[in-house]
Amino acid sequence: MELLEIxxxxxxxSRKLGTLDTNTKNxxxxxxxxxLVSEKDAILAANEKDLERGRKNHxxxxxxxxxxxxxxxxxxxxxxxxxxxGLSDPVGEVLSMKTQPNGLRIGKKRVPLGVVGMIYEARxxxxxxxxxxxxxxxxxxxxxxxxxxxxxxxxxxxxxRRALLGEGVPCDAVSLIEDTSRxxxxxxxxxxxxxxxxxxxxxxxxxxxxxxQATIPVIETGTGNCHIFVDxxxxxxxxxxxxxxxxxxxxGVCNACESLVVHEKVKDALMPQLARVLWESDxxxxxxxxxxxxxxxxxxxxxxxxxxxxxxxxxxxxxxxxYLDYRISVKTVxxxxxxxxxxxxxxxxxxxxxxxESYRNAERFLNEVDAACVYVNASTRFSDGFEFGFxxxxxxxxxxxxxxxxMGLEALTSTKYVIYGDGQVRA
Amino acid sequence: MELLEIxxxxxxxSRKLGTLDTNTKNxxxxxxxxxLVSEKDAILAANEKDLERGRKNHxxxxxxxxxxxxxxxxxxxxxxxxxxxGLSDPVGEVLSMKTQPNGLRIGKKRVPLGVVGMIYEARxxxxxxxxxxxxxxxxxxxxxxxxxxxxxxxxxxxxxRRALLGEGVPCDAVSLIEDTSRxxxxxxxxxxxxxxxxxxxxxxxxxxxxxxQATIPVIETGTGNCHIFVDxxxxxxxxxxxxxxxxxxxxGVCNACESLVVHEKVKDALMPQLARVLWESDxxxxxxxxxxxxxxxxxxxxxxxxxxxxxxxxxxxxxxxxYLDYRISVKTVxxxxxxxxxxxxxxxxxxxxxxxESYRNAERFLNEVDAACVYVNASTRFSDGFEFGFxxxxxxxxxxxxxxxxMGLEALTSTKYVIYGDGQVRA
Numbered sequence: 090m091e092l093l094e095i096x097x098x099x100x101x102x103s104r105k106l107g108t109l110d111t112n113t114k115n116x117x118x119x120x121x122x123x124x125l126v127s128e129k130d131a132i133l134a135a136n137e138k139d140l141e142r143g144r145k146n147h148x149x150x151x152x153x154x155x156x157x158x159x160x161x162x163x164x165x166x167x168x169x170x171x172x173x174x175g176l177s178d179p180v181g182e183v184l185s186m187k188t189q190p191n192g193l194r195i196g197k198k199r200v201p202l203g204v205v206g207m208i209y210e211a212r213x214x215x216x217x218x219x220x221x222x223x224x225x226x227x228x229x230x231x232x233x234x235x236x237x238x239x240x241x242x243x244x245x246x247x248x249x250r251r252a253l254l255g256e257g258v259p260c261d262a263v264s265l266i267e268d269t270s271r272x273x274x275x276x277x278x279x280x281x282x283x284x285x286x287x288x289x290x291x292x293x294x295x296x297x298x299x300x301x302q303a304t305i306p307v308i309e310t311g312t313g314n315c316h317i318f319v320d321x322x323x324x325x326x327x328x329x330x331x332x333x334x335x336x337x338x339x340x341g342v343c344n345a346c347e348s349l350v351v352h353e354k355v356k357d358a359l360m361p362q363l364a365r366v367l368w369e370s371d372x373x374x375x376x377x378x379x380x381x382x383x384x385x386x387x388x389x390x391x392x393x394x395x396x397x398x399x400x401x402x403x404x405x406x407x408x409x410x411x412y413l414d415y416r417i418s419v420k421t422v423x424x425x426x427x428x429x430x431x432x433x434x435x436x437x438x439x440x441x442x443x444x445x446e447s448y449r450n451a452e453r454f455l456n457e458v459d460a461a462c463v464y465v466n467a468s469t470r471f472s473d474g475f476e477f478g479f480x481x482x483x484x485x486x487x488x489x490x491x492x493x494x495x496m497g498l499e500a501l502t503s504t505k506y507v508i509y510g511d512g513q514v515r516a
Numbered sequence: 517m518e519l520l521e522i523x524x525x526x527x528x529x530s531r532k533l534g535t536l537d538t539n540t541k542n543x544x545x546x547x548x549x550x551x552l553v554s555e556k557d558a559i560l561a562a563n564e565k566d567l568e569r570g571r572k573n574h575x576x577x578x579x580x581x582x583x584x585x586x587x588x589x590x591x592x593x594x595x596x597x598x599x600x601x602g603l604s605d606p607v608g609e610v611l612s613m614k615t616q617p618n619g620l621r622i623g624k625k626r627v628p629l630g631v632v633g634m635i636y637e638a639r640x641x642x643x644x645x646x647x648x649x650x651x652x653x654x655x656x657x658x659x660x661x662x663x664x665x666x667x668x669x670x671x672x673x674x675x676x677r678r679a680l681l682g683e684g685v686p687c688d689a690v691s692l693i694e695d696t697s698r699x700x701x702x703x704x705x706x707x708x709x710x711x712x713x714x715x716x717x718x719x720x721x722x723x724x725x726x727x728x729q730a731t732i733p734v735i736e737t738g739t740g741n742c743h744i745f746v747d748x749x750x751x752x753x754x755x756x757x758x759x760x761x762x763x764x765x766x767x768g769v770c771n772a773c774e775s776l777v778v779h780e781k782v783k784d785a786l787m788p789q790l791a792r793v794l795w796e797s798d799x800x801x802x803x804x805x806x807x808x809x810x811x812x813x814x815x816x817x818x819x820x821x822x823x824x825x826x827x828x829x830x831x832x833x834x835x836x837x838x839y840l841d842y843r844i845s846v847k848t849v850x851x852x853x854x855x856x857x858x859x860x861x862x863x864x865x866x867x868x869x870x871x872x873e874s875y876r877n878a879e880r881f882l883n884e885v886d887a888a889c890v891y892v893n894a895s896t897r898f899s900d901g902f903e904f905g906f907x908x909x910x911x912x913x914x915x916x917x918x919x920x921x922x923m924g925l926e927a928l929t930s931t932k933y934v935i936y937g938d939g940q941v942r943a
Contacts, residue, residue: 104860108883187905193894195904202916203886281727285916300708301731306917327939334941433531455934456535459630467620467937476942477622477933478614489629489712489930490733491918503916506904507882510894512754514761515903 092273095264096283099204099229102261107201107227111178113258114225121252122170125217128248129163135244136213143237156211156238166217173221176480179499180227194509199502201227203285206277208299210291211235216245219288220263222483226501229262231284233277236269243267278303285503290484293411308491308500310484313343313439314411315469318428318454321354323444327466329363331444332417335468337370341413343485344440344472348408348418350428356380356421361387367417368399375403376419408435425450429457436460438487440469461487461494519700522691523710526631526656529688534628534654538605540685541652548679549597552644555675556590562671563640570638570664583638583665593644600648603907606926607654621936626929628654630712633704635726637718638662643672646715647690649910653928656689658711660704662718663696670694705730712930717911720838735919735927737911740770740866741838742896745855745881748781750871754893756790758871759844762895764797768840770912771867771899775835775845777855783807783848788814794844795826802830803846835862852877856884863887865914867896888914888921 090098125132136158143153179199186196205228207219216232223230234242242265250260266277278287278299287307289299300307317335319328335346351359360383364374376384381402388395407418408431422428432441442464443454451465462472472495474482479497486492492500517525552559563585570580606626613623632655634646643659650657661669669692677687693704705714705726714734716726727734744762746755762773778786787810791801803811808829815822834845835858849855859868869891870881878892889899899922901909906924913919919927 104884104886107886189903189905193898304728306733306915308917324939330939330941338942457531459531459534460932462933462935464935465937467935467940468942470942471620471935471940472933476616478616488733490735493930494933503920505887506889506899506921508889508891508894508898510892512751512757513894513898514757515765515895515897 090264092266092268092276092280095231095266096204096277096280098261099231099264100283102259103201103203103227103229105259106224106229106262107180107203109227109258113256114178114227115174117253117256117258118170118174118221118224120256121220121249122167122174124248124252125163125167125170125245129160132158132163132241132244132248133160135240138240139211139238148237152211152237156213156241158213158241162214166214169214169218170221173225173481176225176498178225179502184504191513192511193513196507196509197504198507199499200505202501202503204229204231204283205501206231206233206280206284206287206305208233208274208278208287208289208291208295209235210295211237213238213241213245215290216242217249219483220249222481222498222501224262226498228501229264231264231266231277233266233269233274239267239269275302278305281305288484308484308486308496309488310486310496311343312411312437312487313345313472313485314347314409314435314437315344315440315442316348316350316432316436317346317442317444317469318350318432319352319355319359320425320428320443320445320447320450321352322446322450323352323355323359324446325355325359325362328359328444329366331442331466331468332363333366333370335442335470336367336372336417338468338470340415342470343411344469345413346417346442346469347410347412348420348435350420350422350431351380352428353379353421353423356383357387360384360419361391364388364400371415373399373401373416374419375401375407375416377403377421379421380419411437425453429454433457433459438489439485440464440472442467442469461485517691519693519695519703519707522658522693523631523704523707525688526658526691527710529686530628530630530654530656532686533651533656533689534607534630536654536685540683541605541654542601544680544683544685545597545601545648545651547683548647548676549594549601551675551679552590552594552597552672556587559585559590559668559671559675560587562667565667566638566665575664579638579664583640583668585640585668589641593641596641596645597648600652600908603652603925605652606929611931618940619938620940623934623936624931625934626926627932629928629930631656631658631710632928633658633660633707633711633714633732635660635701635705635714635716635718635722636662637722638664640665640668640672642717643669644676646910647676649908649925649928651689653925655928656691658691658693658704660693660696660701666694666696702729705732708732715911735911735913735923736915737913737923738770739838739864739914740772740899740912741774741836741862741864742771742867742869743775743777743859743863744773744869744871744896745777745859746779746782746786747852747855747870747872747874747877748779749873749877750779750782750786751873752782752786752789755786755871756793758869758893758895759790760793760797762869762897763794763799763844765895765897767842769897770838771896772840773844773869773896774837774839775847775862777847777849777858778807779855780806780848780850783810784814787811787846788818791815791827798842800826800828800843801846802828802834802843804830804848806848807846838864852880856881860884860886865916866912867891867899869894869896888912
């Protein structure tokens with residue numbers, strides 16, 4: 090189908106989706122879950138084609154793993170659809186209703202956004218996921234997945250549409266742009282007449298490309314150069330536990346800790362023990378001179394030796410780098426002010442934490458650090474829609490408009506004013 | 517000052533502005549109001565230079581009037597600043613605070629956006645207005661006004677900055693881009709590193725240009741092709757009152773009614789009397805054939821005659837035109853469905869009204885018409901921040917992200933998650 094036709098149909102479908110009741114939407118989600126499982130062979134066959142092409146093109150192992158579906162992963166997708174069916178529906182909620190002096194009653198009501206465009210990489214699970222969240226919130230979604238997953242996505246979307254048709258719901262609630270060329274993608278990003286919002290999901294390059302090319306409003310998600318600051322009052326064993334968790338519990342995710350900021354008064358007490366624990370997980374430490382020295386002398390005092398591989402000198406580049414790897418940078422500061430300035434300069438507005446026992450330092454950090462999520466004495470790994478209790482996540486917004494931080498169903502809604510009069514005119 | 521330097525300083529200032537308490541902000545707003553009044557001669561002298569240049573360049577009378585300042589208008593500006601000082605401060609409000617099963621307390625707190633860019637035309641009053649609203653919400657604002665108002669804006673911004681300095685507040689809370697060239701404006705719109713949001717205020721051309729060129733997130737404001745639908749159950753005298761108010765109470769504003777949709781069952785009873793009343797205000801009627809005929813035969817039955825100037829045949833172009841003039845289009849429909857389709861096709865997502873006595877029609881119209889403000893039995897002219905009780909307005913958003921409809925102070929804020937832990941790590 091032509092891009093323009095896809096967009097027009099999605100817009101048309103969105104009119105109807107916005108008025109569906111929750112029961113109908115849930116029935117369709119459950120039917121889709123069932124169909125994915127019962128038609129798993131078709132999905133696996135399509136996925137095998139993508140994998141074969143990937144292997145032929147020497148796709149990286151990690152990427153092949155992301156692309157790969159199996160019975161368990163299809164069951165997970167289906168379970169995801171069922172979970173979204175179980176969430177409460179934000180559409181229609183009246184957020185406020187006030188009567189003006191002239192008798193007009195003005196209400197603010199939650200409504201779908203309309204048509205959502207998702208641009209993502211070769212992760213077929215995003216296909217089912219994005220459909221479920223957009224559909225539950227009464228939106229039509231147009232998917233533009235990575236070309237490497239085209240066969241898988243085509244099979245998945247065909248099944249989702251079949252499930253919708255079976256429930257008497259407009260199947261254009263979900264559609265796939267099969268032409269994954271740059272030109273068509275660029276054209277898609279300028280379809281302001283039909284698409285209300287674009288949500289890119291993927292690496293920094295993808296997101297930058299969408300932000301710079303799109304004229305449709307974009308919700309930026311993703312990149313996280315997250316810091317943990319250990320102040321001079323910190324409970325150091327707690328600091329070690331939290332830092333290790335934030336760095337190593339899962340590598341390569343946006344809410345992992347990439348950079349440590351250490352008050353000079355605690356560097357000697359903290360750094361040697363922290364280094365030992367991080368090294369157990371093969372994490373390389375890129376530290377500035379004072380913290381480098383703290384590690385070296387601490388380890389030497391214990392009669393140990395430090396490998397050149399595991400302890401490196403940080404350069405200016407390290408402060409701004411989201412490693413997504415077994416590596417952490419360490420910056421020494423002389424004050425909370427210096428810590429806050431450093432973090433505000435190099436962070437990406439995602440998640441930042443302070444480890445402190447000081448009320449004043451905690452409050453200042455929470456107020457003055459500019460990020461979607463600011464923590465006291467907890468791991469940055471909690472920045473996540475499920476951990477926040479939203480029951481779902483469409484991404485983590487690192488911008489300040491519309492939605493900031495983990496985005497659940499509400500982030501996929503807008504509002505409208507509904508005004509009840511009895512003949513009022515303006516004087 | 518260079519553009520880059522302006523942006524950097526604004527960002528720097530925004531860090532401090534976000535932590536100012538309300539009393540300090542209010543004192544600075546009141547000081548600014550006082551200074552505008554006491555230094556009115558300097559403002560008027562600068563404005564006279566702009567006016568002189570405008571007259572030399574044969575600027576239109578209406579534009580000259582918008583540009584012109586006098587003692588009363590300066591007093592109004594100052595009064596605007598005082599009013600904003602009187603509004604309650606949304607910054608710091610905690611919108612929710614929940615404790616997760618693991619003991620993490622997760623709060624959602626209202627915070628400033630950071631740096632707001634305003635791009636507008638030659639209306640010096642917007643300068644003071646935008647400053648007041650952005651400053652009250654803890655944002656720095658960078659102003660890019662029309663070149664025709666450059667001297668006026670330079671004088672105003674200099675005074676605002678002087679007032680801030682006098683109160684010990686960073687004067688870079690407000691700055692003006694004095695280089696109004698296209699190149700600099702285009703560069704400004706891509707300063708994503710320093711500017712969090714752009715708000716264009718002005719005609720459709722200005723807004724289109726910003727949307728298509730900016731990489732910074734934009735809040736679209738403005739254009740309103742607003743409809744009123746008179747259904748078959750409408751109280752017709754009420755319909756006439758509301759239509760006349762929405763069309764003529766003020767011409768050339770975005771919430772004025774531009775197009776009428778009339779159920780065929782009431783066209784004969786409604787149109788002749790409506791035409792008579794609209795013609796009293798010199799409003800031209802561009803109607804489709806059925807309503808044209810309804811007016812003609814109704815007027816003829818009364819023994820009257822219709823001038824060719826006041827009654828015209830509508831063309832396809834009329835449905836999509838925001839006249840901002842003494843003109844209204846009229847479309848006949850056979851059903852509510854047809855009315856809703858017509859409105860959803862041609863409206864600009866601003867304000868739409870139905871005149872009806874039917875509960876079912878009212879509900880369907882409110883639910884199915886896709887616009888920021890949907891009315892039952894009231895004039896579209898109420899779409900306004902003051903009429904909605906916000907005490908202020910930075911514009912009317914016609915998009916669905918972040919803010920929709922009249923935008924008050926809250927639209928100039930974002931949120932951040934503040935998370936209080938006591939050592940939690942992710943399992």
